[in-house]
Amino acid sequence: MRFHQVKELVTWAARYHARLADRYAGLATESVAERVRMALDYLAEHERKLQADLEGYLTEGIDHRNVLDTWFDDPHDFPHAPVLERLPSSIDCDSVQSVLATALTAHRTLQDLYEHRIERASGQDEKLFFESLAQGHEAEVRRLARDMQRLEAY
Numbered sequence: 189m190r191f192h193q194v195k196e197l198v199t200w201a202a203r204y205h206a207r208l209a210d211r212y213a214g215l216a217t218e219s220v221a222e223r224v225r226m227a228l229d230y231l232a233e234h235e236r237k238l239q240a241d242l243e244g245y246l247t248e249g250i251d252h253r254n255v256l257d258t259w260f261d262d263p264h265d266f267p268h269a270p271v272l273e274r275l276p277s278s279i280d281c282d283s284v285q286s287v288l289a290t291a292l293t294a295h296r297t298l299q300d301l302y303e304h305r306i307e308r309a310s311g312q313d314e315k316l317f318f319e320s321l322a323q324g325h326e327a328e329v330r331r332l333a334r335d336m337q338r339l340e341a342y
Contacts, residue, residue: 192316195246197305201298202242208294209235211279212215220281227284227339230293234332241324255317259260260310288336298323 209232245252278283280286302322309315 192260193256194258194260194305194317196284197301198242198245198256201301202239203244204298205235205239205242209233209239215279215281218281221283223284223339224281226289227287228281228338230335230339231287231332234328238328252317255313258310259315260308260314262306284336284340288333291332295325295329295332299329 212232212235216225216232220228245256278297279290299322302318302325305318306315306322309318
């Protein structure tokens with residue numbers, strides 16, 4: 189599909205966070221080291237929060253309705269989707285660092301997707317919307333790295 193509305197991308201991203209949360213939660217129930225289990229549980233909760241935040245734009249997004257209803261033309265569909273779709277199945281649970289590496293890759297790739305939309309935004313409101321999402325993901329990357337480092341240090 190070549191033409192999309194911004195709300196389709198937001199819906200896709202929310203569902204992606206839900207899939208990641210489910211994957212992290214499922215891996216936490218398997219035979220993994222205690223710190224890895226704690227990291228996976230933390231990441232599952234973190235992904236659920238991000239999912240809820242994005243769904244909030246869709247359900248309570250009166251302020252963003254015009255942006256969410258904006259159409260855009262991207263002949264490459266969502267160009268970051270293939271990379272993102274492979275990540276949940278390739279999570280390495282050998283250490284907290286390996287779990288963190290996958291989580292950071294997912295977040296940075298989503299941030300790149302939002303920055304891709306910033307570059308191609310058709311209007312100022314759309315650009316500001318995606319800048320906000322990209323900045324939020326940048327902050328999440330920093331927080332994730334900090335929190336996971338604390339987990340590994342204790």
